[in-house]
Amino acid sequence: xxxxxxxxxxxxxxxxxxxxxxxxxxxxxxxxxxxxxxxxxxxxxxxxxxxxxxxxxxxxxxxxxxxxxxxxxxxxxxxxxxxxxxxxxxxxxxxxxxxxxxxxxxxxxxxxxxxxxxxxxxxxxxxxxxxxxxxxxxxxxxxxxxxxxxxxxxxxxxxxxxxxxxxxxxxxxxxxxxxxxxxxxxxxx
Numbered sequence: 001x002x003x004x005x006x007x008x009x010x011x012x013x014x015x016x017x018x019x020x021x022x023x024x025x026x027x028x029x030x031x032x033x034x035x036x037x038x039x040x041x042x043x044x045x046x047x048x049x050x051x052x053x054x055x056x057x058x059x060x061x062x063x064x065x066x067x068x069x070x071x072x073x074x075x076x077x078x079x080x081x082x083x084x085x086x087x088x089x090x091x092x093x094x095x096x097x098x099x100x101x102x103x104x105x106x107x108x109x110x111x112x113x114x115x116x117x118x119x120x121x122x123x124x125x126x127x128x129x130x131x132x133x134x135x136x137x138x139x140x141x142x143x144x145x146x147x148x149x150x151x152x153x154x155x156x157x158x159x160x161x162x163x164x165x166x167x168x169x170x171x172x173x174x175x176x177x178x179x180x181x182x183x184x185x186x187x188x189x
Contacts, residue, residue, distance in 0.1 A: 001028060003051040004103045007075050011130075012123035021116060025109035029102050031055075037078065037094040037102070044080035044088045047110045051075075053100030054164055058172070059092045068172035070135060071097070071161055077127050080107075097165055150174045151184050 004026070005019055014022070028051075031037060037055055038044050055072040069092065072078060080088040105113070114120050145153060151174060155162055162170075171181040 001026060001051075001103055003075065004049045007049070007127075008123055011126040012119050014117070014119075014123075018117045022113060025113055026103045026105055029104055031096040031100040031102065033096055033099055035096050037096065037100075038080075038090055040091050040093050041089060044090060046104045046106055047080060048078040048102045048104045049076070050078065051101045051103060054097040054161060055094050055100060056097050056165070056169055057092055057094055058169075066172060068169050070173065071158070071165060071169075073158075073161065076131060077124075078102075079128070097169065147174065147176045147180055148184050148188065150176070151181065152188065 001023055005014070005022065008014060008022070031053070037048065040059065050072055052074060055078075057069045057072065058066050059069065061067050072094070078094070080086075080090070114124075151170075154170065154174060167181055167185075168178050171178040174181065176184075
């Protein structure tokens with residue numbers, strides 16, 4: 001919980017009563033490796049913040065192949081839909097790559113925080129803007145790079161993930177085959 005509060009405080013001010021309210025409204029959960037945080041086709045009823053571990057966001061293409069869209073690592077907010085009022089049924093899966101710890105809020109408790117804490121929505125909007133910018137920057141560069149450049153860029157941007165994520169997931173994220181990734185890794189050593 002402390003990680004979440006400290007993260008929030010980077011984007012705005014909260015007093016002790018507000019922090020106590022956030023703490024009361026939250027639940028801390030653990031996901032074991034390979035457990036789903038959410039599944040495609042199942043309505044999402046919570047908002048989460050990853051305090052420890054790595055989660056993979058993926059979907060199945062029309063050939064039934066798993067395609068990794070991106071990775072979520074520590075200190076990331078996992079929202080469901082565009083607004084907390086929206087009934088959100090994802091088309092993607094969020095699966096724990098490692099054992100994970102999250103702070104989660106029911107949608108109702110999240111709405112209660114929004115209605116009670118002055119400046120809550122502003123703090124959350126700043127976080128969303130930061131994460132969205134990071135996601136776009138990561139993905140847009142992949143389009144114009146070859147496999148080697150993509151992998152080198154991945155190592156630079158995600159130094160902590162290289163040894164925590166299976167190579168098959170990294171290859172999928174980079175849009176290359178696992179054998180191509182193995183060759184690239186061999187050639188850059």
